[in-house]
Amino acid sequence: DAGVIQSPRHEVTEMGQEVTLRCKPISGHDYLFWYRQTMMRGLELLIYFNNNVPIDDSGMPEDRFSAKMPNASFSTLKIQPSEPRDSAVYFCASSLGGSSYEQYFGPGTRLTVT
């Protein structure tokens, strides 16, 4: 398996622009997670899905952030409008579910908002 795939790997955008980050989880995994990592706050869970349904979005910082999972093989995290404080590395992870605790992380998208 190719593992969790994220695109783009790097994104540079100007303040106010819309940003869309994409994730393809490992085939067969029922759970998908979006995280944000910064030096100041470390790795934070933003939202997670089970069988394409959002379960907990309490980590989403504000209404500018939204996430969707239209099918089992694709998810997006959108920021509109983007702000410089959104600059971070965004990770997607997936998990099999059931008795498996392991989360498999993608390589991340490094977002820079100028």
Added chain:
Amino acid sequence: TQLLEQSPQFLSIQEGENLTVYCNSSSVFSSLQWYRQEPGEGPVLLVTVVTGGEVKKLKRLTFQFGDARKDSSLHITAAQPGDTGLYLCAGEHSWGKLQFGAGTQVVVTP
């Protein structure tokens, strides 16, 4: 919010030395996971501990979960340059929802 505190924040040692990283919380977790992250990559799971007092070994790495399931430690014996990385502990609140510590950056020099 249940905080997970890791110590030390940074550790630099010579190849062959031993090291211990600590992860502490005032709250109980149903399980605790340890990850290692290398630059430009996502975290990779090393181990999951579930039972209070549990000890797991992964080659030169030894993981221990405290009896009260509030704290954990990672001990590396005879560290090698390949052990260099950011070590993260993560406590499980409810199934699948993890809270990560700030991490310990370990640097092992030849």
